[in-house]
Amino acid sequence: MNRQQHIRNFSIIAHIDHGKSTLADRLIEETGLLTQREMQDQILDSMDLERERGITIKLNATRLVYKADDGEEYVLNLIDTPGHVDFHYEVSRSLAACEGALLVVDAAQGIEAQTLANVYLALEQDLEIVPVINKIDLPSARPEEIKQEIEDVIGLDCSEAPLVSAKAGLNIRDVLESLVKNVPAPAGDEDASLKALIFDSYYDSYKGVVVDIRVMDGAVKRGDKILMMSNNTELEVTEVGVFTPNMTPISELKAGDVGYLAASIKEVRLARVGDTITEAARPTAKALVGYKKATSMVFCGIYPAEGEDYNNVRDALEKLQVNDAALSFEPETSVALGFGFRCGFLGLLHLEIIQERLEREFDLSLVTTAPSVIYRITTTSGELLEIQNPTNFPEITLIETMEEPIVEVNIMSPTDYVGPIMDLCQTRRAVFKDMEYLEETRVMIHYDMPLNEVIYDFFDALKSRTKGYASMDYEMKGYQVSKLVRLDMLINGELVDAFSIIVHEETAYQRARQIAERLKDVIPRHQFTVPIQATIGSKVIARETIRALRKDVLAKCYGGDITRKKKLLSKQKEGKKRMRQVGSVSVPQEAFLAVLKFDSTKK
Amino acid sequence: MMKKQGTAIYVHIPFCVRKCRYCDFLSVPWDSAKAEAYTKDLLKEIRQADWSRVDVVESIFIGGGTPSLMPASVIGEILEAIRINASLSRGCEITMEANPGTLDLEQLKALRRVGINRISLGAQCFQPEILKRLGRIHDDIAIEKTARDVVAAGFRNWNIDLMFDLPGQGMAEVEESIRRAIALEPTHLSFYSLIVEPGTPFYEEWEEGRLPMATEEGNRALYHHGRRLMEAAGYHQYEISNFAKPGMACRQNLAYWCRRPYLGFGLGAASMEADSRYVNPRDFQIYHERISRGMTVRELEETMGKREALSETMILGLRLSHGISMAALIRKFGVEVDRIRPLIAEQQRLGLLIPSEKRIALTEAGMDLANQVMMIFL
Numbered sequence: 001m002n003r004q005q006h007i008r009n010f011s012i013i014a015h016i017d018h019g020k021s022t023l024a025d026r027l028i029e030e031t032g033l034l035t036q037r038e039m040q041d042q043i044l045d046s047m048d049l050e051r052e053r054g055i056t057i058k059l060n061a062t063r064l065v066y067k068a069d070d071g072e073e074y075v076l077n078l079i080d081t082p083g084h085v086d087f088h089y090e091v092s093r094s095l096a097a098c099e100g101a102l103l104v105v106d107a108a109q110g111i112e113a114q115t116l117a118n119v120y121l122a123l124e125q126d127l128e129i130v131p132v133i134n135k136i137d138l139p140s141a142r143p144e145e146i147k148q149e150i151e152d153v154i155g156l157d158c159s160e161a162p163l164v165s166a167k168a169g170l171n172i173r174d175v176l177e178s179l180v181k182n183v184p185a186p187a188g189d190e191d192a193s194l195k196a197l198i199f200d201s202y203y204d205s206y207k208g209v210v211v212d213i214r215v216m217d218g219a220v221k222r223g224d225k226i227l228m229m230s231n232n233t234e235l236e237v238t239e240v241g242v243f244t245p246n247m248t249p250i251s252e253l254k255a256g257d258v259g260y261l262a263a264s265i266k267e268v269r270l271a272r273v274g275d276t277i278t279e280a281a282r283p284t285a286k287a288l289v290g291y292k293k294a295t296s297m298v299f300c301g302i303y304p305a306e307g308e309d310y311n312n313v314r315d316a317l318e319k320l321q322v323n324d325a326a327l328s329f330e331p332e333t334s335v336a337l338g339f340g341f342r343c344g345f346l347g348l349l350h351l352e353i354i355q356e357r358l359e360r361e362f363d364l365s366l367v368t369t370a371p372s373v374i375y376r377i378t379t380t381s382g383e384l385l386e387i388q389n390p391t392n393f394p395e396i397t398l399i400e401t402m403e404e405p406i407v408e409v410n411i412m413s414p415t416d417y418v419g420p421i422m423d424l425c426q427t428r429r430a431v432f433k434d435m436e437y438l439e440e441t442r443v444m445i446h447y448d449m450p451l452n453e454v455i456y457d458f459f460d461a462l463k464s465r466t467k468g469y470a471s472m473d474y475e476m477k478g479y480q481v482s483k484l485v486r487l488d489m490l491i492n493g494e495l496v497d498a499f500s501i502i503v504h505e506e507t508a509y510q511r512a513r514q515i516a517e518r519l520k521d522v523i524p525r526h527q528f529t530v531p532i533q534a535t536i537g538s539k540v541i542a543r544e545t546i547r548a549l550r551k552d553v554l555a556k557c558y559g560g561d562i563t564r565k566k567k568l569l570s571k572q573k574e575g576k577k578r579m580r581q582v583g584s585v586s587v588p589q590e591a592f593l594a595v596l597k598f599d600s601t602k603k
Numbered sequence: 604m605m606k607k608q609g610t611a612i613y614v615h616i617p618f619c620v621r622k623c624r625y626c627d628f629l630s631v632p633w634d635s636a637k638a639e640a641y642t643k644d645l646l647k648e649i650r651q652a653d654w655s656r657v658d659v660v661e662s663i664f665i666g667g668g669t670p671s672l673m674p675a676s677v678i679g680e681i682l683e684a685i686r687i688n689a690s691l692s693r694g695c696e697i698t699m700e701a702n703p704g705t706l707d708l709e710q711l712k713a714l715r716r717v718g719i720n721r722i723s724l725g726a727q728c729f730q731p732e733i734l735k736r737l738g739r740i741h742d743d744i745a746i747e748k749t750a751r752d753v754v755a756a757g758f759r760n761w762n763i764d765l766m767f768d769l770p771g772q773g774m775a776e777v778e779e780s781i782r783r784a785i786a787l788e789p790t791h792l793s794f795y796s797l798i799v800e801p802g803t804p805f806y807e808e809w810e811e812g813r814l815p816m817a818t819e820e821g822n823r824a825l826y827h828h829g830r831r832l833m834e835a836a837g838y839h840q841y842e843i844s845n846f847a848k849p850g851m852a853c854r855q856n857l858a859y860w861c862r863r864p865y866l867g868f869g870l871g872a873a874s875m876e877a878d879s880r881y882v883n884p885r886d887f888q889i890y891h892e893r894i895s896r897g898m899t900v901r902e903l904e905e906t907m908g909k910r911e912a913l914s915e916t917m918i919l920g921l922r923l924s925h926g927i928s929m930a931a932l933i934r935k936f937g938v939e940v941d942r943i944r945p946l947i948a949e950q951q952r953l954g955l956l957i958p959s960e961k962r963i964a965l966t967e968a969g970m971d972l973a974n975q976v977m978m979i980f981l
C-alpha cells in the first residue's frame with residue numbers, strides 16, 4: 001500500500017470551551033504517543049496565557065501514530081487551530097495544510113457563531129468535515145438535537161458522528177476510526193519537484209527561524225538546497241523533523257508529511273508564512289495559493305511604561321511578529337507617553353493577547369492607548385486620508401466627508417437573550433438585518449455595525465448580558481459615511497493625546513462622561529484639585545473633578561514597626577514614580593486602560 | 604570617647620483576654636501556664652542580653668498585649684532584672700500598658716510599689732456599643748473606674764489612649780469620648796485614627812464593604828475637632844497622634860522619634876542600636892529555643908548608612924510638632940544635609956513644612972499629608 005495512504009492530516013474546529021484541547025490530549029493519549037504520566041494537562045496549549053484562558057492562540061502541530069481496527073498503522077498529523085473570532089487568518093493557515101477537520105460540538109450548547117465561520121472556511125478549502133459530539137456525559141447533553149442542528153445548519157451527515165466525552169475519555173477510539181475512514185489521504189507526487197507550504201514559523205535561538213511545513217509534492221532532507229518562492233532566496237536545509245510533540249529530527253519529509261524545517265534562516269522576513277518552498281535546482285512551476293494577507297482592523301499605541309526601555313519593546317514586537325504575521329507596528333510619538341509604536345491587530349482579543357504576551361513572555365511594562373479603526377476622510381482639498389490615530393484627525397473645517405468601517409455581525413444565542421442582545425446592539429449603532437431560528441430555542445441574529453462599536457468591549461458586553469451563552473463573529477463589509485468627531489481629554493487643563501479617541505457624534509457625550517468618570521476613579525488625589533474635561537474642539541462636553549488629597553498620614557508609628565512603616569512609604573513612593581507625569585499630575589498606567597474598555601450600560 | 608545616649612527599654616507581654624477586631628499586634632489569648640513559661644524566658648533574655656552599649660536607661664515601657672494581666676510581682680521581677688544590668692536615670696519613666704477592667708486598685712498600688720510610675724490606659728472610646736464592635740472587653744464605666752483607681756493608687760503621670768474614625772463613631776461620639784477622658788484628668792492623651800490592617804477581622808469587613816468609615820475629609824474633620832478640644836483643655840500636641848500637659852510628653856515615644864537607641868525584650872520586640880535595627884522572633888517556640896540555648900535572640904533587620912540614617916531621622920522627626928533642629932541635623936550629618944535642602948524648600952513652598960531656617964517641621968496642613976512629605980526624604 002502507498003505510504004501516503006497511511007497519513008491523515010487534520011485540524012480540529014471547535015468553539016472556545018467545547019473541549020478541543022481536552023480532545024486533542026485524549027487523542028494523543030489514545031495513540032500511545034505519551035504515557036499518561038507524561039501527559040501534562042492540555043499539552044497543545046503551550047503558552048501560559050493559552051492555558052490560563054483555556055484558548056488556543058498559536059498553531060501547534062503533533063504527529064500521532066495510530067493502529068486502526070483494520071490492522072494498519074496510520075500517521076495522524078494534528079494541526080491545532082485557534083478558536084476565536086479574531087483568528088480567522090490563522091485558522092485558514094492550518095486548514096490549508098490539511099485534508100480534513102474534526103468539528104467538535106458541545107452536546108449541551110450546540111454550534112456557535114465562530115465555529116460556523118470556521119466550518120465555512122474549511123468547506124471553502126474542500127476539507128472533509130468529521131463531526132464529533134463532545135461532552136455527552138453532561139446531564140444537560142442532548143446529542144440527538146445537536147446532531148439535527150448540525151445537519152440543518154451546515155448540512156453535514158451526522159448519522160455516524162462519534163458521541164464522546166473527552167473529559168471522561170469516552171469513545172475516543174471512535175473519533176480516530178472516523179478520521180481514518182473519512183478524511184482523505186494526501187495524494188502528492190513524491191517524485192515531483194518539492195512544493196511545501198509554510199503554515200507557521202518561530203524563532204529558535206539555536207536553529208534560527210524554524211518553519212512548520214506541509215509537504216505537498218516531492219521531498220526534502222538535510223543538505224538540500226531550497227528556494228523560498230516569494231523572495232527567491234536560496235537556503236541550505238540544516239534539519240528536518242516532526243513533532244512528537246517535541247521537535248524530533250528525521251531523515252526526510254516527503255509528500256503528505258507535516259513537519260518542520262530549519263535552514264539557518266537569520267531573517268524572519270525570508271520565511272514568510274504562506275510562502276511556498278521548492279528545490280533550488282528544479283523549482284516547481286507554480287507556487288501554492290498561500291493565504292489572504294491578514295489585514296489589521298484594530299490599532300492602538302503601545303508605549304514603554306515609565307522606566308521601560310523602548311528598544312526592548314521593539315525587539316519583543318519583532319520577535320512576536322515572526323509567527324504572527326497579523327501583527328503590524330511602526331514607531332510613533334506621543335506627547336504624553338513619549339516614544340512608542342502604533343500597532344495593528346486582527347481584533348480586540350488579538351490586541352489583548354499581544355499585550356499580555358509582551359508583558360509576560362518579555363517581562364515588559366507597557367502602556368496601551370485606546371483602540372481605533374481606520375477611518376477614511378476626504379478633505380476639502382479633495383485628498384483622501386486613512387486615519388487610525390486620533391492625533392492625525394484633521395480640523396473639522398478641513399473635512400469634506402468622513403467614512404467608517406462597517407462589519408456584518410452574526411450573533412448566535414438562546415432565544416431567551418434576544419431582548420438584551422437587541423438592547424445592547426441598539427446602543428452600538430447597529431442596524432438589524434434579520435434573525436433566523438436554528439432550532440426552537442436558538443437563533444442567529446444578523447446586524448450591520450460600525451467596527452468602532454465592536455472594538456469597545458462589545459464582546460464582553462455581549463457575554464455579560466447573555467451569561468456567556470451568546471457567541472459572535474464578524475466580517476468586514478465596507479465603508480459608510482458617518483459623522484465622526486475627535487474626543488479629547490484634558491487633565492488639569494492639559495490635553496493628553498494618549499486619551500483621544502474618534503467617536504460618532506451621537507455617542508460622544510456618553511463616552512465623554514464615562515471616560516471622565518473612569519479617570520476620576522483611577523487618578524489618585526493630588527495635593528491640589530485636578531479638573532478632568534472632555535472636549536470636542538474647544539467645546540467642553542463633560543467634566544469631573546478629582547478633589548484634593550486631604551489625608552495621607554500613618555496614625556501610629558512606634559519602635560516596633562519603623563522598618564515596616566519605611567517600607568510602606570517606599571512602596572508608596574515607588575508607585576508614584578511609576579506613574580506618568582502629565583504636567584504636575586501623576587497618571588497611573590491603569591488610567592490608559594480605563595479608556596480602552598467600557599460597556600456603556602454596565603455600571 | 605563619644606558620650607553615650609540614654610537608652611529606652613521595651614518589654615513585650617503578648618497575652619490578651621481576647622484579641623480586638625482591629626488589632627494586628629503580636630498577642631495570643633491568656634494562658635497562665637504559657638504566661639509562666641514565657642516570663643521565665645523573658646527574664647532569661649534580659650539577663651543574657653548584651654548591655655555593654657547601655658549607659659543609662661531613660662525610660663522603660665511594658666507593652667502588649669495586655670501587661671496588666673500579669674501579677675505585679677512578675678512586673679517587679681522584670682524591672683529588677685533590668686536594674687541589675689543597667690542604671691536607671693533619676694526620674695526614669697517606667698510605663699505599663701493597662702486595659703480597663705483587667706486590674707483593681709490593689710494591683711495598681713502593688714505596681715507602683717514595684718516601680719511602675721506611669722500607666723497607659725487603653726480606653727479607645729466611651730461608647731459601650733462601639734467598644735463592643737471593636738471587640739474590647741470593657742465598657743465606659745470600667746474605663747472611669749480604672750482611671751479613678753490609677754489616680755487613687757498615686758500615679759501622677761498617666762495616659763488615656765483614644766481612637767477615632769471607628770465604625771459607628773461620628774463627631775458627637777468623638778467629642779463625648781474626648782470630654783469624658785479629659786474629665787478624668789490624665790496627663791497625656793493619645794488620639795489615633797483607626798488603621799485597618801491586613802489580617803485583622805476589620806480588614807475582612809472593610810474588604811467586604813461592611814466597615815463604615817469616614818471619607819478623607821470626614822476623618823480630618825474628626826481629627827481637627829479632637830485636636831482643638833484637647834488643645835483647649837491644655838493638652839498640647841507634640842506628635843501627630845499625641846497630646847500632653849506641659850512637660851508630660853512620653854519619653855519612651857520621644858526616644859523612638861528622636862532615633863535614640865532602644866532595646867526590646869520579649870516576643871517580636873524590636874531594638875535599635877548604632878544605626879542597626881533588630882527584631883526578635885515572633886514565634887514562641889523559636890524564641891524559647893534560642894533563649895534555652897543561650898543564643899542571641901534578635902535578628903538583624905537592617906543596618907543604615909549615613910544616607911538611610913538621615914532619611915529615617917527625617918521621617919521619624921517630622922512626626923514631632925517641633926520637628927527637627929537644623930543645627931542638630933548638620934552636627935550629625937554634615938554636608939549630607941545639603942542634599943535635602945532643596946527638598947525642604949519645595950515642601951515649604953507647598954505649605955507642608957513651616958517656613959523656618961532653624962527647624963524642619965510639618966505645618967498643620969502638613970500633618971494631614973505627612974506621608975507625602977516623608978516619602979520625599981526616602
